[in-house]
Amino acid sequence: MAATPSTTTPPVDSISPEELTAKAVNKRYEGLVMVRTKAIKGKGAWYWAHLEPLLVHDTDTGLPKAVKLRCSFCDAVFSASNPSRTASEHLKRGTCPNFNSLANPTSSVSPSQTTVAAATSTQRSRKRSSSSVTVTATGGRGVLVGSGLDCSYQATPLSIVDPSRFCGDSAYSLSPGTVSGGSLLPQHQQQLVLSGGKEDSSALAMFEDSVKKLKSPKTSPGPTLSKSQIECAVNSLADWVYECCGSVSFSSLEHPKFRDFLNQVGLPPVSRTVLAGGRLDAKYKEVKAESEARIRDALFFQVASDGWKVKRFASGGGSLVNFTVNLPNGTSLYRRAIFLNGSVPSKFAEEVLWETVTGICGNSVQQCAGIVADKFKGKALRNLENRHHWMVNLPCLFQGFNCLIKDFSKELPLFKTVAENAFNLASFINKTSQIRSCFHKHLLQECGSVGLLRVPLHDIENVNAGPVYTMIEDILNSARALQLLLLDETFKMLSMEDPFARKIVEMIRDAGFWNELEAVHSLVKLIKEMAQVIETERPLVGQCLPLWDDLRTKVKDWCSKFHIAEGPVEKVIERRFKKNYHPAWAAAYVLDPLYLIKDRSGRYLPPFKCLTLEQEKDVDKLITRLVSREEAHIALMELMKWRTEGLDEVYARAVQMKETDPVSGKMKIANPQSSRLVWETYLTEFKTLGKVAVRLVFLHATSCGFKCNWSLLKWADAYEHSRVGMDRAQKLIFIAAHSKLERRDFSRDEEKDAELFALANVEDDVLNEAHVETPSV
Structure with a gap:
């Protein structure tokens, strides 16, 4: 117990009589408050519920001079010298008018x-x-x-x-x-x-x-708001509901607790029919008009289409295809959504894409610089590009990286072997009760929690599937517990009688099994992390070649670390690269000033030496296709001049200037629009090549954009054949997408909640590690 610091008590003579009186009064007041507190809790006289101690201060000195009792019925004040007598005379004998009339x-x-x-x-x-x-x-x-x-x-x-009920109960x-x-x-x-x-x-x-x-009717008025304040508050509430895009249901606005909240802050009840009707229509018109104006202000644009590949609805019956418009200034605007059921023919997709383009720009179709879409079966993108020479139609880079994992699962025997071994091990542990109990004992000792190893129901060879990857991850996280299981006497006895158990023992003891398991997990994690960065940062088309080179370097290091032959792995990567490759990758790479390399002369030159011979030819072919026949030779001459002269050092360094991103802490380009602006303002001598460059360098390489919440998707799926329901869904999606793209928020609310709870679990685990007593083996 800590020692109480000593205090110096002043001599009695130095304290004035007023201060002594105040001290005594204050002590009397504190004692009455303590007695009343106990009485209210049921440990004292009944009258304390109606008498409240008051401390009266002197108006001149401000010191306490007396203690009074106030009646809570009539606010009369009495001396506190004898509370019991005050209660008898004032309350019991009917002196208090309110107490007498009511009680x-x-x-x-x-x-x-x-x-x-x-x-x-x-x-x-x-x-x-x-x-x-x-x-x-x-x-x-x-x-x-x-x-x-x-x-x-x-x-x-x-x-x-x-x-x-109380017959025979003597206590009552x-x-x-x-x-x-x-x-x-x-x-x-x-x-x-x-x-x-x-x-x-x-x-x-x-x-x-x-x-x-x-x-005694007495109104207790809540906050008083003006009519304009109420309208502003209701508008903000409506915007919040719309921009949540299904996370907040319209019916929840009529929940009694929510209505009570509105009443407490001085707002009237909000009708769900009004929010889903007139206000929704007005908000949609406002947002749509703003979006149309920004598109008209731009000289050209790119259409991004996402959703052809991925099934969106949990019911599995339909999918949502989103169409976004990317503008040269780096902003993205939502355009429309279509709901599909079943497989989509390539011709249908082609028609929908072109209909979207013409719906944006009418007959001025050359405003559309191109389309980027997640890949679907067929040749819709290529057909549109062949018919309209000024367009650059790209497959989604994010989709290409994800497909690479599937390629490894199919073409590398290592993946198949690891998936089968992991499935056998996890199934054996989960199905045998005695072994499962022993395993859980060691798992609790090592990890502080227990649970079954997650086993996929089917398709165990597809490591790209979430359940297979999580199964491998579970086994790696339980490696120490599995090693201790081999030393358990119960497990030893069972393994002597069961041949399959002995195979599992050999597998756990085999260092090669763990090396292969970690190798597969590491490669899949590497590709997934790169794909996640691509989805988040949405790189431009000029970044595609450097990203694939970065992947090759990382995979080569992976092969060296886990002693894997490089040949088969490189073959899989190159095959996927060729499927996703577009000549615009190489053209944008050498035309974007961001990738210029400083020469000995001090000028910054395009990185043609980083291209293969075939890619150099692709650059020439693409540039001549994007201009008219009369301008083709001029464009090639200007390309040669650009290749030999490049850009002035000051402007090149200004384009490549980097700064620390406050969110991620990484170094990023300070002004991403500089690559396009330097062609439009400084490199004016490249009149023909410049027109091609400004359209190429701004193109996005991914179709990743707005993600609709699952709740609205389910609603849209349920009301697919309702004209009113689908119309409301379209308007809600448009408003929500416009808001999210404005904030550059490309995540789904459910994903944010999952991250929040996962983070909370991690924090709980860290805290619990210091408090959980580890059981003995």
């Missing part, structure tokens, strides 16, 4: 009625529903007094409780009391039992409040 036990009342008086003290709280209540009765009438239920009323006992009796000063003095007290149980006390309190309002 006088001798007032007339019908035997079949119950009169409840809502005379409460200012310190009454809602906790009274669980407080103790006592009743005494004489002649069929009683007085209800309690420390928590701050009321007194006269009632017939039979109207509150059933006497037959209603004995005649003694009348003193117009009140009943109880001889026997017992906690009141209501027929509805403990929850009846809450109902009784509500009834008491109702009676009080009828006897």
Whole structure:
């Protein structure tokens, strides 16, 4: 126990008489407050529920000079010298007018009625529903007094409780009391039992409040808001509901608790029919007009289409295809959504894409610089590009990286072997009860928690599938527990009798099994992390070649670390690269000033030396295709000049200037628009090549964009054949997508919640590690 610091007590002579009096008064006040507090909790006299100690200060010195008692019924103030006498004279003898009229036990009342008086003290709280209540009765009438239920009323006992419930119970009796000063003095007290149980006390309190309002109606006005403030608040509420895009249901606005909240802050109830009707239409028109104006202001644009590849609905019946418009200034605008069921023919996809383009720019179709879409079966993108020479139609880079994992699963024997071994091991541990119990004992010792190893139901060879990857991850996380399992006597006995168990023992002891398991897990994790960065940062088309080179370097290091032959792995990567490759990757790479390399002369030159011979030819072919026949030779001449002269050092360094990103902490380009702006403002001598460059360098390489919440997708799937339902879904998606793209928020609310709870679990695990006692083996 820490020592109490010593304090210097001033001599008695130095304290003035006023200060001594104030000290005594203050001590008296604190004592009364403590007594009253105990009484309210049911450990003192009943009258403290109606008498409140007050500390009176001197107006000149400000020091406490006296202690008074205030009646909570009539606000009268009395001396605090004798609280018991004050209660008898003021409350019991009828001096208090309010107490006499509301709680006088001798007032007339019908035997079949119950009169409840809502005379409460200012310190009454809602906790009274669980407080103790006592009743005494004489002649069929009683007085209800309690420390928590701050009321007194006269009632017939039979109207509150059933006497037959207490037959033979000697602990409960209603004995005649003694009348003193117009009140009943109880001889026997017992906690009141209501027929509805403990929850009846809450109902009784509500009834008491109702009676009080009828006897002395007093309105307690909430916050007073002006008409404009109310309209502004309701508009903000509506915008929040729309932009949540299904996470907040319209029906939840009519929840009693939410309506109570609106009432508390001074807002009127909000009707779901109004929000889903006129307000929704008005908001949609406003957002649509703003989006149209921004598209008209741009000289050209790119259409991004996402959703052809991935099934969106949990029911599995349909999918949502989103169409976004990417503008040269780096912003993205939502355009439309279509709901599809089943497989989509390539011709249908081609028609929908072109219809979207013409719906944006009408007959001025050359404003569309190209399309980027997640890949679907067929040649829709290529057909549109062949018919419209100015377009650059790209497959989604993010989709290409994800497909690479599937390629490894199919073409590398290592993946198949690891998946089968992991499945056999996990199934054996989960299905055998005795072994599972032993495993859980060691798992609890090592990890602090237990659970089954997650095993996929089917398609165990597809490591790209989530269940297979998580199964491998579970086994790696349980490696130490599996090693200890081999030393368990119970497991040893079972493995001697079961041949399959002996194979599992050999597998766990084999270092090669763990090396292969970790190798597969590491490669899949590597590709997934790169794909996640691509989805988040949405790189431009000029970044495609550097990203694939970065992947090759990382995979080469992976082969070296896990002693894997490089040949088969490189073959899989190159095959996927060729499937996703587009000549625009190489053209944008050498035309984007961001990738210029400093020469000995001091000028910055395009990185043609990083291209293969075939890629150099692709650059020439693409540039000549994107211009008219008359301008083709001029474009090639300017390309040669660009290749030999490049860009001035000052402008090149300005384009390549980097700064620390405050969110991620990584170094990023300070102004991503500089690559395009330097062609439009400084490199004016490249008139033909410049027109190609400004359209190429701004193109996005991924179709990743807005993600709709699952709740709205389910709703849209349910009302697929309802014109009104689908119209509302379209408008909600448009408003929500516009808001999210404005904030550059490309995640789904459900994903954010999952991350939040996962983070909370990690924090809990870290805290629990210091407190969980590890059981002995």
